[in-house]
Amino acid sequence: MSEHDGIIGVFDSGLGGLTVLRAIVEQLPGEATVYLGDTARVPYGTKSAAVVTRYALRIAEHLLQYPLKALVVACNTASAVALPALREQLSIPVLGVVEPGAQAAIAASVGQRIAVLATEGTVRSRAYERTLLRLVPDAHVVGRACPLFVPLVEEGLLDGPIVELACRRYLEGLAREIDTAILGCTHYPLIAGPIGQVLGAGVRLVDSAFATARALADLLVERNAISVCEDPGKSLPRDLPERRFLFTDANERTAELCSRFFGEPIRHFEAVDL
Amino acid sequence: MSEHDGIIGVFDSGLGGLTVLRAIVEQLPGEATVYLGDTARVPYGTKSAAVVTRYALRIAEHLLQYPLKALVVACNTASAVALPALREQLSIPVLGVVEPGAQAAIAASVGQRIAVLATEGTVRSRAYERTLLRLVPDAHVVGRACPLFVPLVEEGLLDGPIVELACRRYLEGLAREIDTAILGCTHYPLIAGPIGQVLGAGVRLVDSAFATARALADLLVERNAISVCEDPGKSLPRDLPERRFLFTDANERTAELCSRFFGEPIRHFEAVDL
Numbered sequence: 001m002s003e004h005d006g007i008i009g010v011f012d013s014g015l016g017g018l019t020v021l022r023a024i025v026e027q028l029p030g031e032a033t034v035y036l037g038d039t040a041r042v043p044y045g046t047k048s049a050a051v052v053t054r055y056a057l058r059i060a061e062h063l064l065q066y067p068l069k070a071l072v073v074a075c076n077t078a079s080a081v082a083l084p085a086l087r088e089q090l091s092i093p094v095l096g097v098v099e100p101g102a103q104a105a106i107a108a109s110v111g112q113r114i115a116v117l118a119t120e121g122t123v124r125s126r127a128y129e130r131t132l133l134r135l136v137p138d139a140h141v142v143g144r145a146c147p148l149f150v151p152l153v154e155e156g157l158l159d160g161p162i163v164e165l166a167c168r169r170y171l172e173g174l175a176r177e178i179d180t181a182i183l184g185c186t187h188y189p190l191i192a193g194p195i196g197q198v199l200g201a202g203v204r205l206v207d208s209a210f211a212t213a214r215a216l217a218d219l220l221v222e223r224n225a226i227s228v229c230e231d232p233g234k235s236l237p238r239d240l241p242e243r244r245f246l247f248t249d250a251n252e253r254t255a256e257l258c259s260r261f262f263g264e265p266i267r268h269f270e271a272v273d274l
Numbered sequence: 275m276s277e278h279d280g281i282i283g284v285f286d287s288g289l290g291g292l293t294v295l296r297a298i299v300e301q302l303p304g305e306a307t308v309y310l311g312d313t314a315r316v317p318y319g320t321k322s323a324a325v326v327t328r329y330a331l332r333i334a335e336h337l338l339q340y341p342l343k344a345l346v347v348a349c350n351t352a353s354a355v356a357l358p359a360l361r362e363q364l365s366i367p368v369l370g371v372v373e374p375g376a377q378a379a380i381a382a383s384v385g386q387r388i389a390v391l392a393t394e395g396t397v398r399s400r401a402y403e404r405t406l407l408r409l410v411p412d413a414h415v416v417g418r419a420c421p422l423f424v425p426l427v428e429e430g431l432l433d434g435p436i437v438e439l440a441c442r443r444y445l446e447g448l449a450r451e452i453d454t455a456i457l458g459c460t461h462y463p464l465i466a467g468p469i470g471q472v473l474g475a476g477v478r479l480v481d482s483a484f485a486t487a488r489a490l491a492d493l494l495v496e497r498n499a500i501s502v503c504e505d506p507g508k509s510l511p512r513d514l515p516e517r518r519f520l521f522t523d524a525n526e527r528t529a530e531l532c533s534r535f536f537g538e539p540i541r542h543f544e545a546v547d548l
Contacts, residue, residue, distance in 0.1 A: 039321075040315070040321060040325045041314070041315050042320075046316075046428075046525075046527075047313075047314060047523050047525070048523050048524065048525045051314045051522075051523045120527070124525075124526070147425065147428070147429050148422075148425055148426070148429055148431075148436075150425075151421065151422055151424075151425040152422070154320075154421070155421050155422055157422075161439055162422075162436060162439045162440060162443065165435055165436045165439065166436060169436065248325075249321050249322050249325045250322065251320075251321070251322045251398075252398070253320075253394070
């Protein structure tokens with residue numbers, strides 16, 4: 001099997017990583033993908049690094065049943081704490097969202113004064129901070145945990161007074177010390193509007209999803225491992241690349257939440273027991 | 275070993291069940307206890323019945339390493355969906371919080387118009403509804419899922435505008451059709467104040483924790499299996515009964531949250547990997 005035939009594995013603690021998968025599908029439309037959401041154990045953001053690493057390794061082991069050519073850790077918390085262990089165990093390239101997000105923030109920032117808005121686990125890990133300071137040693141980095149944002153988005157509360165109050169609770173006054181904010185959790189782009197309202201027009205918001213898909217595209221080009229869709233204008237229509245969706249738990253709300261994050265309905269998903 | 279020597283096992287998806295343990299410790303001060311909080315997989319309220327049942331059985335298996343004389347399922351979601359499977363597998367008495375909570379609500383209610391405020395999993399299971407209707411067939415029962423309440427309490431937001439808005443979101447207008455509301459999740463008693471403010475003085479709030487501890491005491495008396503503390507006024511001081519605390523995950527916040535739910539600091543806890 002050549003690397004052209006391999007598929008892209010993507011995993012997340014739950015459904016939020018579907019925003020990363022969406023960016024990958026848009027930037028790399030020819031790649032087949034398999035997504036695993038660990039919905040039975042979501043959220044990771046409140047759990048310890050040891051537990052998150054154990055779960056991430058178990059997921060990677062399961063995904064290696066597929067002919068992966070790269071694995072994307074779409075979960076910020078898992079990217080922040082489990083990447084070294086995953087890279088040690090796996091022989092394929094493993095990409096997290098932290099490094100691409102940090103690079104995008106540095107590119108977007110004028111004064112290198114950057115906030116990391118994320119779960120408690122991600123902030124506690126200081127992974128973004130370490131990466132930013134490695135890239136720009138004199139950057140000013142502020143970590144800000146926003147634990148209510150995930151439940152608000154999962155509840156479908158994307159605007160309105162509760163979301164506004166939560167944004168004010170975490171972010172008021174922050175604009176005085178930063179010019180850029182990383183949306184360091186896959187759920188946060190869905191409330192970028194109210195977040196931006198509190199931070200004001202002087203603060204740029206950076207979403208790791210787009211930057212991660214870009215980094216994956218660069219990697220595949222570099223390894224000459226990209227799968228290209230035939231140009232539909234020049235050839236006969238062909239099947240779209242396969243998209244598999246695996247979840248460790250699924251209930252009545254899963255399909256609805258999937259559409260919210262992926263931006264289109266997911267018709268078929270498979271249950272896995274890890 | 276006589277049943278007097280056995281200990282009481284209590285488990286929950288996380289830390290909320292410590293409110294039930296607190297009620298047990300107050301009503302049965304002579305009983306040794308072992309508490310297991312499945313903090314690595316919390317919350318259960320958003321997960322499917324099949325997954326919650328699998329976790330509950332695994333926890334019970336672990337707790338049976340101790341000489342249990344009864345097992346209390348302090349988690350409303352697990353009580354709602356996993357009790358039949360637990361009772362089938364275990365040879366000791368298994369108590370949930372749903373039956374005692376439902377009985378307490380019926381005793382408190384004047385017109386048998388009762389709301390069940392709970393997680394999505396508990397509401398979806400209709401366990402409270404089935405129990406209430408079995409006890410009072412013409413009761414009027416309303417289930418109301420309040421998914422933001424758990425993250426608010428875990429964030430330490432027990433009052434203030436965000437909590438008030440969340441209470442209004444779920445509960446406004448509900449008082450017109452009920453006279454009693456069951457706080458059907460172990461976290462909810464901590465925001466009983468703001469919940470009561472929205473529901474008004476005409477609605478009685480019922481907390482399953484006290485009723486469950488009462489039911490456990492009745493069971494132990496009935497089986498002549500109660501452990502009695504010596505009266506400290508009449509005898510030499512003796513050691514307090516042993517209290518063990520096991521968690522599947524623990525981080526910097528665990529100790530602080532434990533105190534919030536248990537009402538006193540927990541000095542020592544053990545990690546278990548299930």
